[in-house]
Amino acid sequence: MKRHWWKALGVFLIIISIVFGLLGEVQALPILNETIRVLYYHVPMWFSMVALMLGSLIFSILHLRQGSPKSDLIANEAAKTGFLLATLGLITGSIWARFTWGAFWVNDPKLNGTAVTMLIYLAYFVLRNSVEDPQKKGRLAGVYNIFAFVMMIVFIGILPRMTDSLHPGNGGNPGFNKYDLDSNMRPVFYSAVVGWILMGVWITNLRVRVKNLIANA
Secondary structure, three states: OHHHHHHHHHHHHHHHHHHHHHHOOOOOOOOOHHHHHHHHHHHHHHHHHHHHHHHHHHHHHHHHHHOOHHHHHHHHHHHHHHHHHHHHHHHHHHHHHHHHOOOOOOOOHHHHHHHHHHHHHHHHHHHHHHOOOHHHHHHHHHHHHHHHHHHHHHHHHHHHHHOOOOOOOOOOOOOHHHHOOOOOHHHHHHHHHHHHHHHHHHHHHHHHHHHHHHHHO
16 A cells, blocks of 8 residues: 555545535636636646646657666656647636637637647657557657657747737736635645645556556467
8 A cells, every 4th residue: 555655545545626616615706706716727737737747758758768668668758648638628628718708719819839749749650550660660759759849838838928818927917826726726736746746646657557468469
């Protein structure tokens, strides 16, 4: 059990965020109203996606340096889990947008950057599946993964801050720490961030173990 404490912590923190997200007291703000509860799910999923894509990048670099198949496997599975969380974040964000901006999708630089980023990572998976030789696949995927991560930071972290955006913290809009999060919401929000990151790592770990079992069967 000592080895699995972080898994239990991740589940506990996510349950806490779900319960407080549905039943807890939230800050009353114009336009957002009760939809601000989606903050506990949408934003932590994106934070978790970035953390997993960073982990994927690190293991891709390790594979390029050491040629370890294990590092390449972890990089691939971390990217898959990150993409899953990005998809969930996009879905919850679209629902949030529908009730605050009036449409599931609007012409916003961060939303458009998100779409481009997801297409870039889809190309990463296509590249991996198009190469048969494991060593060549690992090298090509590793180099492309570096490019994909840099582009992700550019499209969702840099460009939206250089122009007007509906998202908080962009285009002159105040960030969550100044605008949306009061003292009651902040602990739940950060608990959700940690919980989803731990859950993402757990899912990646399980996927890696399954792939190893299949390879050794």
